[in-house]
Amino acid sequence: MKYWLFKSEPDEFGIDDLAACQRERWDGIRNYQARNLLRDEVAVGDQVLLYHSSCKNVGVAGIAEVVAGAYPDPLQFDPDSKYFDPKSSPDKPRWISVDIAFVQKFARVLPLQTIKTMPALNEMVLVKQGRLSVQPVRAQEWQAIVAAVG
DNA sequence: GCCAACGTTGGC
């Protein structure tokens, strides 16, 4: 079992939306590094930190679990979707989705600002490389984050 | 809304 951090903009889809629908397809990932992780590394049962980006309270908002493994992102084939990719085809799909389920909403968002000050987290991908929307989290980082909000 | 960091595209 592995740990991950998924970024989303809460204006589009945040922890409250996941709590409301309980289970959702994680789609629209259009970055090769993130795609490769979804395709090759992310597996059913893995635990996911849901991170809110580009909003007032930037930070880790809660926990989700991967409940369905990698499959082609259907939006890449939908001409009406903003995630449509004319260079992709069903027999050679380029982009990947997984399904996640709601586990927990933190009592408060753990702010990025705080994460940056925690010595246990100063090697996090989130801190070292700002712009990756699916990223691995080490077990000790996961524990430090859960302890900090608990 | 600005801008830095970084990924992608495309000319050569």
Added chain:
DNA sequence: GCCAACGTTGGC
């Protein structure tokens, strides 16, 4: 295959 131009992400 290099690299400049361009686009996107995302914090502030």
